Amino acid sequence: MxxxxxxxxxxxxxxxxxxxxxxxxxxxxxxxxxxxxxxxxxxxxxxxxxxxxxxxxxxxxxxxxxxxxxxxxxxxxxxxxxxxxxxxxxxxxxxxxxxxxxxxxxxxxxxxxxxxxxxxxxxxxPETWITATQAMYMVAGYQPGQSILWHAGASSVSIAGIQLSRADGASKIFATTRQDEKCRFCEEELGVTKAFNSEKGDWSEELLKATDGKGVDVIIDFMGAGFFQQNLNAAARDCHIVNLAALGGTKMKGGEDISAFFRKRVRYEGSSLRSxxxxxxxxxxxxxxxxxxxxxxxxxxxxxxxxxxxxxxxxxxxxxxxxxxxxxxxxxxxxx
CATH class of the missing domain: 3.90.180.10 (Medium-chain alcohol dehydrogenases, catalytic domain)
Structure with missing residues (x-):
């Protein structure tokens, strides 16, 4: 053998x-x-x-x-x-x-x-670029001119997704990270519109300010329960949120306001590639x-x-x- x-x-x-x-x-x-x-x-x-x-x-x-x-x-x-x-x-x-x-x-x-x-x-x-492609196009249904938010902005999947977003005409590209250095990397190296340090206050409030209260059209999320409410807050009308992982946990703390689902017509969809x-x-x-x-x-x-x-x-x-x-x-x- x-x-x-x-x-x-x-x-x-x-x-x-x-x-x-x-x-x-x-x-x-x-x-x-x-x-x-x-x-x-x-x-x-x-x-x-x-x-x-x-x-x-x-x-x-x-x-x-x-x-x-x-x-x-x-x-x-x-x-x-x-x-x-x-x-x-x-x-x-x-x-x-x-x-x-x-x-x-x-x-x-x-x-x-x-x-x-x-x-x-x-x-x-293969894994990172195909995952980003799947989430952005096949699941979220991204269209040129939409705005998009990539969580874990310095991760390999989001680095790929940010480049795809820039190449395909996103109107605004946002990212979250947990470190100022990574925020600078996303803005200066990858060219995102704005990156937010999620360890420093409510990033969804800052994103709403940066979009004049509109929010974003597509959110690619790896954080799960930890960002669930903020994702709904940051969502624009008809936003599609794609959840790929749960780095921020799988269980809610309680008291979440889900009214955005019908007020904003939000779609929240989970996806995976390996399965x-x-x-x-x-x-x-x-x-x-x-x-x-x-x-x-x-x-x-x-x-x-x-x-x-x-x-x-x-x-x-x-x-x-x-x-x-x-x-x-x-x-x-x-x-x-």
Whole structure:
């Protein structure tokens, strides 16, 4: 049996220090899959939850963490998508398994690596940019000229979403962060209209002032219960709020005023990406290739990378992500 090295968690769940590299069976590509030798993989906050046993995995996901990667195709199954061949440099999205030397993944979720981008940059694109695209367009139904608010503005998904918003003619772009430094990053580097430090008072009041009381048309939220009331306060008429995570908790404190739902005709919708089927994810892959990839090639869109680690330093990488001090992606590379 062919084997490979992969990141495992001692006891199946635990703190960052419980991670180690071990030897496990190498996957065999089936149906529409390719076997990819991994050069780099991106870290995502869901990895922290999965490591702690707090993230429900889709049934097709392996126990190994990691959903985005770059690498080279080693082998193809019989029904793999035409246009890919052995030796192709690719990057892509998977249901799991990227923290390893090899990954078996559907060719429907692979993209040919452009020469203009590094392995590290490509490994930081799939999960974040596809999540932002899905939330903004497929769920929120964003239209050019609308205003939009991205919470966790210095997170990789929001960094992607802010760039998409600028490129597609948003009238105003707002962001929230928990640090003044990150607010400056959003305004000076990403070009948002205004970023608000959510640790300093009621950001929704400041947003209403910045919009002359109108509020915003689209809100992409990662905070959940912690921002529920403020999101309703900040919503414009016919606003669509898309909730992707609950970093601010899942339980309300009580006393929330839900009248905005009918006064403002607000839609509040939850969404996720990892639980979607392969066809749905394939459509998002195609949107990424058609609309975003050309802008990566010409430099319009940027992949913001905070730090690159050798994958032997996976504990340090997870601990840095847990510190909430990063702006952009953390990437691990596998030398070969």
């Amino acid at each position: 062919a084997t490979m090295r992969a990141v495992d968690v001692q006891g199946g769940r635990g703190p960052a220090t419980s991670m180690h590299i071990t030897t496990i069976p190498r996957p065999t590509p089936t149906s529409t899959q390719a076997l990819v030798r991994v050069r780099a993989f991106g870290l995502n906050r869901m990895d922290l939850l999965q490591r702690e046993g707090l993230y429900p995995l889709p049934p097709q996901a392996p126990s190994t963490m990691g959903v985005e990667f770059s690498g080279v195709i080693e082998e193809l199954a019989g029904e793999s998508e035409r246009g890919f061949k052995k030796g192709d440099a690719v990057f892509g999205l998977a249901y799991g398994g990227a923290y390893a030397e090899y990954i078996a993944v559907s060719t429907h979720m692979l993209v040919h690596k452009p020469d203009e981008l590094s392995w590290e940059q490509c490994a930081g694109i 979607r089927d392969e066809d749905y994810q394939g459509k998002l892959r195609d949107m990424l290739v058609e609309h975003a990839l050309p802008k990566f090639k010409d430099g319009t869109f940027k992949v913001y990378i905070e730090k690159v680690f050798d994958w032997e330093q996976i504990v340090d990488a997870h601990q840095l992500m847990e510190s909430n001090k990063t702006k952009g992606k953390l990437i691990c590379t596998i030398p070969w």
